[in-house]
Amino acid sequence: MTARQRVLVAGGGVAGIASALALAQLGVQVTLVETRKKLGGRATSFTDVRTGEHLDNCQHVVLGCCTNYLDFLRRLGSLDKLTWTREQYWIERGGRTSIIRPSFLPAPTHFSLSVLAARFLSIREKLALARAMNAILRADRSRWTNKAFADFLASVGQPPRLIRVFWAPVVISACNLPCERCCASSALQVFQEGFIANAHAADVGVSRVPLVELYDRAESIISAAGGSIRLGASIQSLTPRSITLSTGEVLNADKVISTLPAERLREVVSDELIASDPRLSVTTRVAHSPILGVHMRFDRPILSTPHAVLVDANVQWLFRKDDEGKSIHAVISAADDWLPLTEEQVAQRVLSDLHAHIPSSAQAKLEWVRPVKEKRATFALTPDFEPLRPGVMPQNPEGLILAGDWVQSGWPATMEGAVRTGYAAAAAALSRPAGELVVRDMPPSRLCRLLGLRSVPSPLLKDSPADHTPPAHRTSIAQIPTTPVLTS
Ligand SMILES: Cc1cc2nc3c(=O)[nH]c(=O)nc-3n(C[C@H](O)[C@H](O)[C@H](O)COP(=O)(O)OP(=O)(O)OC[C@H]3O[C@@H](n4cnc5c(N)ncnc54)[C@H](O)[C@@H]3O)c2cc1C
Structure with missing residues (x-):
């Protein structure tokens, strides 16, 4: 042609x-x-008629390992519209926060120091996590296509609480299905390429616009x-x-x-x-899995970090949408049981998680809430x-x-x-x-x-x-991904 x-x-x-x-x-x-x-x-985004706000249909997160999406934004001249963070904030009930961040250690050990220090996991759970990550590192994921990720976790003896507080929120957020339903090879791909392979792979990018x-x-x-x-x-x-x-x-x-x-x-x-x-x-033959994004505005700041994972909660992620922390976006992936809820019921459920994990939020007044239910958010993997x-x-x-x-x-x-x-x-x-x-x-x-x-x-x-062939080594996601040279 x-x-x-x-x-x-x-x-x-x-x-x-x-x-x-x-x-x-x-x-x-x-x-x-x-x-x-x-x-x-x-x-994409829409203008909410009730509030006049420009809202995304749901918070979209990109990781450092998303080389093609970053190249896409570079083509559009939009790469500088992303904000990056390297930390993940895990908040327990009562507000205790553990920060998972890469250290100076090379991949795949880059998260090990902060996982060792994380307070939401017991020593036994940290050992089990290390065992599983070691198995993931060496796993031939083509052998796991016909199994659920829960089968993989069982094969490496993961304790139920560790599955509930760590594996489940990560897999649900990345693959939009619980571990019992999610294809094991796909979840393994997320951990191998998104966490283990490169110290910048799990850097979190969100759009500022x-x-x-x-x-x-x-x-x-x-x-x-x-x-x-x-x-x-x-x-x-x-x-x-x-x-x-x-x-x-x-x-x-x-x-x-x-x-x-x-x-x-x-x-x-x-x-x-x-x-x-x-x-x-x-x-x-395609089945779907829903995602619920809940936009909220409070009368005072409630979230001091750019985003947060709520440990052992219905809401998986919170994102701060303004500098002050008054505008919050809550994300619930694999949200099947939320679909029948009314707007008030959704707000109550989210607020109950917020109050439990960020106790000071109980003093804040919710000024408005706008849940966006995406019934067919993604195909079911x-x-x-x-x-x-x-x-x-x-x-x-x-x-x-x-x-x-x-x-x-x-x-x-x-x-x-x-x-x-x-x-x-x-x-x-x-x-x-x-x-x-x-x-x-x-x-x-x-x-x-x-x-x-x-x-x-x-x-x-x-x-x-x-x-x-091995690609040119890139150590920082701040660098623009290389676009292959193509002549027309
Ligand atoms: C709530 C939610 C949260 C998500 N969070 C993330 C995230 O954090 N990170 C991430 O990477 N991904 C996330 N995703 C997934 C991501 O949005 C999708 O994987 C991606 O946008 C799919 O792009 P697509 O072009 O394949 O499909 P689509 O975006 O569905 O594009 C298909 C287009 O075809 C158009 N179309 C359909 N029928 C017709 C027709 N008859 N005539 C003309 N046009 C038609 C549609 O209007 C649509 O614009 C999320 C998705 C949802 C819904």
Whole structure:
């Protein structure tokens, strides 16, 4: 394909924007079609009519190991809109706080000093945790695809309280499923790449601006290459070379990339296309897991740290949304049992956790609360579904190219997974190896390699042997991720 040819991208979430940007920056004329009137999909913001506040649909967190998402923000000129912290604050009932932070020790031992000092874990639990981390370091995660992470924890003898106060909140936050339902290989990937491999992998980044503003430059980059973003344009049907809008307008192109969520894709492809492409039959088998984000404003500061994990609570994470600590965002992942609750009941449950863990918050008056329930927040990353996730590339080169967080990326349903598939889809549209656009993982430390951390090549890079060579060493996430050099 030459740069003059045209590509249609269905869906303006993170995966769709990433595909369209990568193509436009190579000079391809790309049209991105999005049904909503703004970009970002599930990672976006809205203006709350009651308060007039610009709120994210939910707090979105990025980690230092999200090399592709960081590259995506760099392309958008938005990398400097993230704020980074290296500490994680774990608050127990009564307010006692333990800070988990990397030390001067090399990965995988970088967290060991603060875990040793952590007061929410007993000596016995710390020993069990060390044993499990050692097993995770050496685990061949391909052997755990058909099992739940709870099976892995049982195999390394983790005590029930340690599972409840440590493993469960981390796995639920990262994979949006409890340990009993979450695919073990996916949870292992989170710990191997997000905690163990590199001392900067678990650095926590959050946007300082409403999420939707991160994408402000997308339109100008895409139009500079002769393309366009069609907002408010609902796709009624699509084929590997055309999109028909609900208005009846037909858009044609040389390639179509779908970044629609599975259930939406199912609605717009024909039975014939599904019959000819076995990847698409999976679209009927995707189950979902909800996330609840609760925006709150108090009359006085209640949270002094940028964020906090509540130990042994219903709410997993709190985020401070202003400098003072009066605006708080509470996140409850795998929030199935919260869905039937009314706004008042949600507020009461969150307040009860807040009062128990931050006792001074009981004096504060809640000025307003705005829960946002995302019933289909992510696909359910179960052992049944993980092996079924479709690939980006069709078997037939003339087929539909797929991207989106549910497509096989080697990552859970995250913005990083979405961008990875978006880049791989852009490369596929140009008939180039994914490795020309997909950014490499953070390199594991030398000690990790010596201790036997298995480096698992990304499923997206299977056809790109050159990408398995060790990447240039990066020690700081402050450095911009390297974008592979690509000529158009
Ligand atoms: C509450 C919540 C919290 C989360 N927290 C985090 C987090 O902290 N960190 C993290 O990395 N990830 C998080 N995620 C996951 C992350 O948001 C998603 O994995 C990612 O945004 C998915 O991007 P996507 O482009 O694959 O899909 P989507 O964002 O769903 O994009 C698909 C787009 O297609 C559009 N579309 C659908 N049908 C049509 C149609 N017929 N015509 C035209 N357009 C259509 C949709 O409107 C949408 O914009 C969270 C998700 C939720 C919901």
